[in-house]
Structure formats: structure tokens, C-alpha cells
Amino acid sequence: MGVLVMINRPSADAAAHRPGAPDFEEADPASPQLSVLDLAATRGDGVFETIAVGDGYPQALDHHLRRFASSASILDLPSPDLAVWRRAILEVxxxxxxxxxxxxxxxxxxxIEGDGRPTGWVHGQQSPDHTRARTEGIAVVTLDRGLRHDVERTSPWLLAGAKTLSYAVNRAAIREAVRRGADDVIFISSDGFVLEGPTSSLVVQRGDTLLTPGIELGILDGTTLGSVFDFAAExxxxxxxxxxxxxxxxEMDSLWLVSSGRHAAPVHTLDGVPRPFDSELNLRMNAFLSRRQE
Incomplete structure (x- = not known):
């Protein structure tokens, strides 16, 4: 079940759920906590971050909190009280x-619609074992995302670049990958440019350079991606x-999909075509990501 804390006042710009109560309190994750009228449940109207924890240390926490606030701003949500959220995360x-x-x-x-108070919670649990994906790699298919590469500029109401609770499309893409005999997806814009995975950032190796698509393409500002670039410098x-x-x-020498929980998963097959990857570099990259404490 893990550990759950409910946030009493997720934003300083909104009233507390229980005036005078602590900023957050531990709750039973096996008991009901969320109203059926909450917009998280009825419309997926909210934001989230998933933070990796290695040996008791939350990784890239500052970056996650910055992105959390940015996503809330894009959705016109009240600004999260990051000091409270940080303490709640560290408590969990x-x-x-x-x-x-x-x-x-x-x-x-x-x-709840019309209430004016956001709902907030933090839940932590042991991670699944990602050893096989990290060491042996994954099979990936490319799928059309159905949006142009410049959608963030042309159509900001589509919320490109925000990490929202509306994950139905991302989950559908993963199911489509499984139907095609693969593990994961690389999204391609409708005008032909490489974007990201449903839950990950793309990193490619070309010679002595690691490259990634830029966030101006309407993709997430990957927290693990920053750590991969730190690794590259090392x-x-x-x-x-x-x-x-x-x-x-x-044409790339190696491809990875990188994310907080799985770290770096090298791509061994792309659209049914076997691909090589630098196994030694991959091992060092994942070791770096596992021990990072930034």
C-alpha cells in the first residue's frame, strides 16, 4: 500500500480544507480519501510528478517541484505551495x-468544481524491478501523435508540455505498442519530427554526442534528462x-528512453528492426542515475 499523506492546503492562494489543522497528515491509502466529485476523478483535471527515490534520497526534487509549479500554471491552477509540498514529499x-x-x-x-480549493496528496511506494529494461533494453514503435511539432506555440490550450492527470492517450499508446509486440513508444509529430515517449524523454547517441529533442517542441522538460546530461559531462x-x-x-548509434522510475532503457528494437546500443555506456549511465543526489 505504501505511505500516503493528504495536503490540507495545497496552495497558499486557496483556503485550507481544515482551518487550523497541520499542513499535511498521514492517511490510510487503503481507505477512501478522494471525493467522487473531485475533478481529478471526473475529468483528470490536475497535475502530478513522480519522483524517484534512491537509498532514501529523492532524486531531482528541485526540478520536479519547478515542473510541478509550471504544469499548474499552464492549467491555470492555484500555485502549489512548494515549501509545503517539499516537506510532505520528504515526510513520505x-x-x-x-x-x-x-x-x-x-x-x-x-x-471539487466550484469549491475553489485544490486537492493534494503525496503517495510513496517501493518501485518495481526495472533491471531487465535497463540492462537488456526494450522494443519500441513510433506512433503519430497527431499534433504538429509547434503545437505549444500555435495551440497552447492543448496543454503540450504540462504533466497532467489526463493520461488516457498515453496509456492507449502503450497498449498499442503491446499489440504490435513492443514495450514502449516514441511519439512523432504529424509533420514528421521526433518528440518523446508517453512517460519518458528520448536520448540519442551520435558519435561522441548525446542529443534530445528540445522542449520547444511541446514536450516535457525531462527531469531525468538533466541528469543524463550531467552524466555526459562526467x-x-x-x-x-x-x-x-x-x-x-x-541513423543514431544508440537510443534510450529515460524516466524517473525506469532510468535509462536502451532501445534494442525500433519498429521491428533490431538495433545495437552501447552496453558499457548504458551500464555506466544507469549506475550514475541510480546514485544521483542532486
Whole structure:
């Protein structure tokens, strides 16, 4: 079941749910906590972050909190009180104890429609075993996202670049990958440019350089991606951003989908075609991501 805390006042811009009560309190994750009228449940109207925890340390926490606030701003939600959220996350991490790997999910919804108070909670649990994906790699298919690469600029109401609770499309993409005999997806824009995975950022290796699509393409500002670039600097590799086409993916030396929980998953098959990857570099990358404490 893990550890759950409910946030009494998720935003300083809104009233507390229980005036005078503590900022957050531990709750029973097996008992009902959320109203059936909450917009998280009825419309997926909210934002979240999933933070990896390695040996009791929340990884890239500052980056996650910045992105949490940015996503809330894009959705016109009240600004999360990041000091309260940070303490709640650290409380959950502490109560989880010394697990080798865990994940902590912070969620803020718009709350009950018309109430004016967002709902917030933080839940932590032990991570599943991602060893096979990290070491042996994954099979990936490319899927059309149905949006142009410049959608964030042309159509900001589509919320590109925000980490929202509306994950039905992302989950449908994963199911489609499974139907095609694969594990995961790389989204392609409708005008042919490489974007990201449903729950991950794309990193490619070309010679001595690690590249990724830029966030101006309406994709998430990946928290693990920043750590991969730190790793590259430690390895003496160059880094950069590139607008790559689907055809160019096949020309890269290695591909990874990187995320907080799974870390770096090398791509061993792309659209049914076997691909090589630098196994030694991959091992070092995942070791770096597992021990990071930034």
C-alpha cells in the first residue's frame, strides 16, 4: 500500500480544507480519501510528478517541484505551495524507510468544481524491478501523435508540455505498442519530427554526442534528462538539442528512453528492426542515475 499523506492546503492562494489543522497528515491509502466529485476523478483535471527515490534520497526534487509549479500554471491552477509540498514529499520518503528504490507521486487536482480549493496528496511506494529494461533494453514503435511539432506555440490550450492527470492517450499508446509486440513508444509529430515517449524523454547517441529533442517542441522538460546530461559531462561527451526526423532515428548509434522510475532503457528494437546500443555506456549511465543526489 505504501505511505500516503493528504495536503490540507495545497496552495497558499486557496483556503485550507481544515482551518487550523497541520499542513499535511498521514492517511490510510487503503481507505477512501478522494471525493467522487473531485475533478481529478471526473475529468483528470490536475497535475502530478513522480519522483524517484534512491537509498532514501529523492532524486531531482528541485526540478520536479519547478515542473510541478509550471504544469499548474499552464492549467491555470492555484500555485502549489512548494515549501509545503517539499516537506510532505520528504515526510513520505522518510516513512518509506531504507528501500533501495522507491517512487513518490505528488498530485494536485482542481478539487471539487466550484469549491475553489485544490486537492493534494503525496503517495510513496517501493518501485518495481526495472533491471531487465535497463540492462537488456526494450522494443519500441513510433506512433503519430497527431499534433504538429509547434503545437505549444500555435495551440497552447492543448496543454503540450504540462504533466497532467489526463493520461488516457498515453496509456492507449502503450497498449498499442503491446499489440504490435513492443514495450514502449516514441511519439512523432504529424509533420514528421521526433518528440518523446508517453512517460519518458528520448536520448540519442551520435558519435561522441548525446542529443534530445528540445522542449520547444511541446514536450516535457525531462527531469531525468538533466541528469543524463550531467552524466555526459562526467564522461567527456558533448550534449545538445536537435530536431530529428523519424528516418534519422535509424541513423543514431544508440537510443534510450529515460524516466524517473525506469532510468535509462536502451532501445534494442525500433519498429521491428533490431538495433545495437552501447552496453558499457548504458551500464555506466544507469549506475550514475541510480546514485544521483542532486
Amino acid at each position: 520518503v522518510d516513512k518509506l524507510g531504507p528501500l533501495p528504490e522507491a517512487t513518490v507521486k505528488a498530485v494536485m487536482s482542481r478539487g 564522461e567527456g561527451l558533448r550534449t545538445g538539442y536537435a530536431m530529428l526526423t523519424a528516418e534519422q532515428l535509424g
